[in-house]
Amino acid sequence: MNKSQNIQENPTTRKIRAGLKKRYAAERRFRFYGMAGIAIAVFALVVLFVSIGSKGYTAFVQTHIQLDVFFDEALIDPAGERKAEVLSRADYAGVVKASLRARFPEVKSRRDKRQLYGLISPGAAFDLREMIMADPSLIGTTQKMTLVASDDVDMLIKGHISRETEESARPIKDTQVAWVDQLSEAGAVSTPFNIRFFTAGDSREPELAGIWGAIVGSFYTMLVTLALSFPLGVAAAIYLEEFAHKSRLAALIEVNINNLAAVPSIVFGLLGLAVFLNFFQMPRSAPIVGGVVLALMTFPTIIIAGRAALKSVPPSIREAAAGLGASRTQVVFHHVLPLAMPGIMTGTIIGMARAVGETAPLLMIGMVAFIVDIPQGITDPASVLPVQVYLWADAPERAFVERTSATTMVLLGFLIVMNAAAVLLRKKFERRW
């Protein structure tokens, strides 16, 4: 404030000075409000990420138990012919059970034995099958195997099941706990990275469940969505912005498109159900149907973003091109569209990011089924990531809680990457003229 002492006093200066304090105070208040708003938003975001992350990060490791496995030829290939179908149908579960018995020879009673077998996941048998099918020479040998533990053991190791709870109130029994402790003291319990989470399809057993099927399903669905909504949306935007005369009809279309962007997504699901599944008899739960439904949803977003981008191209470029004798189409495709492309792409990415996270319409068209196989094409039944979250959130097993959160983290990761790409694109290509 000392600066103002150097300025000559006159009536105008005095008036200005009188009001300065209030103005600066108002400015400081406004800045405070702004920062408070941002702080609240950031806080909410942090709470969201922390709560999801804290619940989900454990899903990225999976408990394994190391065991000596004896590949008993008697169990696997009694005939000794190493025939593929025999090897494929052998009782590998029995091999696992035998190995467990060998490790804990003191277990005698049937109930105890059942509890013992419950330590290892049923999927371990399939792993052994893969191994033998790939290398039958292992039959008859004893290998040190790291087998997937069952989900109860996994939850115990990760601390999600507390030892203090009553035995009757928890799925893992005291005896099982004692064995697990024995094994961990012996160094047989490990928690390596859970690569199965990213390579396997859905499963009833949480320890075997993965999101790869959902990822592939999401991918195919997005592919269909993009392939349909992008060209049509851009073409519609170009037509409406550049070629449509400013008539009543054009205004009507514009209002309708804006409305379409606000329609609840579940309505699109009903449309998909009624028209695509019932009328056109398209395959239920396939990415193609999901893609078409989501394309309808993304369509208005792309048109609106596209029109805004086309409008923002300065008229001087259009005039320059027209002045040289370019026809209307040439003006649009040689000059306006390339300059509007960054804006259009940003709009598309934002629309797609929204579509990736859509659940309600896809539920309506049947993508809520339990799909184990990884979809091979756009007509195979599939699931998508958000639906996977929905399904697992309903599942009773404790282990699915962490997997639900982990899937959500993956989904959020994708969305962050897509939105970051949109921001980067915009920054890079902005104001190139």
Place this chain on the structure above:
Amino acid sequence: MASEHTVKSFDDELSRLDNLVATMGGLAESQVNDSLNALTNRDVALADKIIAEDKRLDRLEEEINIQSQKLLALRHPVADDLRLVIAGLKVSSDLERIGDYAKNIAKRTKILTDAPRLGTSNSIKRMGGIVESMIRDVLDAYLARDNEKADDVRNRDEEVDALHSSLFRELLTYMMEDPRNISYCTHLLFVAKNIERMGDHVTNIAENVIFMVTGHRPDEARPKDDETPFTVVDGEGGAKSEIGAQ
């Protein structure tokens, strides 16, 4: 000259003005030279030629006016370009007056063909010679944009004025001696006056050259030595200057 204008046609038009002034100057100079020769040699044919040529000088002045107006209207010159145009306008008017005086001398030459040779012819020749060289030098100074040369020319007018004063006294004396000389001497008076005025106009041109180059008129007043406004010859045959003359 310094560098060229970006728009070359502007340079072309300024050059045209320069060349018109140079042409007019050359013509004026030759008119003066011819008129003095005609007077000395009593050459009537030459005198007629001079009178006819004067029209060309007038046309050149008109042409310079048109070109200057065009330059001012269409190019709106500033700084040294503006001074060039203004100087061109004024110089052409001075040159036209010089030409007129030369024509006037030529006209009187025709009358003076059978006049007796008086002693004044040498003085007139000398006066004329100085003025001629002044014209030549000042035109050089104009084209070379040499303000020092112009200043030098300006100072030479003093001699012309002095010669004019002495001629004035001399002619008055002759007229007093013999009344039959009066008409001839009167014409010679006018001739001398014309040459003296030519010198003044050349001085004007020199001052305009100084203005064109430097942007301001010379500070000191031009040196004047013309006593004729104050000269009176008394009845005893002696010419003297009145009190109060410089």
Place this chain on the structure above:
Amino acid sequence: MFAFQEPKGDSPVTQTAEKPTPKEAEVIPVPEAGPEDIKVAARDVTVHYSGAQALFNINLDIPERRVTSLIGPSGCGKSTFLRCVNRMNDTIDGCVVGGNLMMDGFDINSNEIDVVELRARVGMVFQKPNPFPKSIYDNVAYGPRIHGLASDSTELDEIVTRSLEKAGLWNEVKDRLLEPGTGLSGGQQQRLCIARAIAVSPEVILMDEPCSALDPIATAKIEELIDEIRENFTIVIVTHSMQQAARVSQYTAFFHLGKLVEKGTTEKIFTEPDDQRTQDYITGRFG
């Protein structure tokens, strides 16, 4: 009609006879105003913007290979008239052009004329330099490409080189033809736009206040450029600066409130205009 004013009497003396003159002066002759054809003729041209009339019965001849300037206060209709010549007014909704606008004897506004072809014959340079956000080469090559003027790439190279030379830009950009045109200075960008217009070999070049966004040095360069190229092109220039109109053009037309008030040689308009309104405008007496 617009015969250039000849100097009075016969041509001035070239050399004096005997005495050596201060300088061997040769008077430079006045540039010849040769026989002129009329390139564009406007007869009773009117323009309405959504009902409101902007131009009232304009009758104006644009002589070939000369620079004609259109002057007048803001909103007087000079830009509107300019844009009639290459039918850029077609892009404005609600704009109706009436009357007769003829170029080389055919009606510009008739339905038989292809607007795209017309715009290749009548080029335009705009107020704010607007090079495409492409390389310098592509900027100049765009017009020839879309009109198919070059049969192969060497011919296209030639066209680009020649256009840049004519626009006085070649020496400055010959080493960086692939750099974006938007990276040049304002004056260079405008010369690039002129090169771009020249590349399609138009017959008429329309310039809408081409120097208003440029500094005096860039402006002088463009005025010199206009002087040079007017041997080959008919140029019509709209300008807010009367001084520029005086410097650059041979013919001037003064517009006011949508009407053509006076037209004539530039010298006459600026030394002794016929109409009082013209005089008031150019001397700065306008309210």
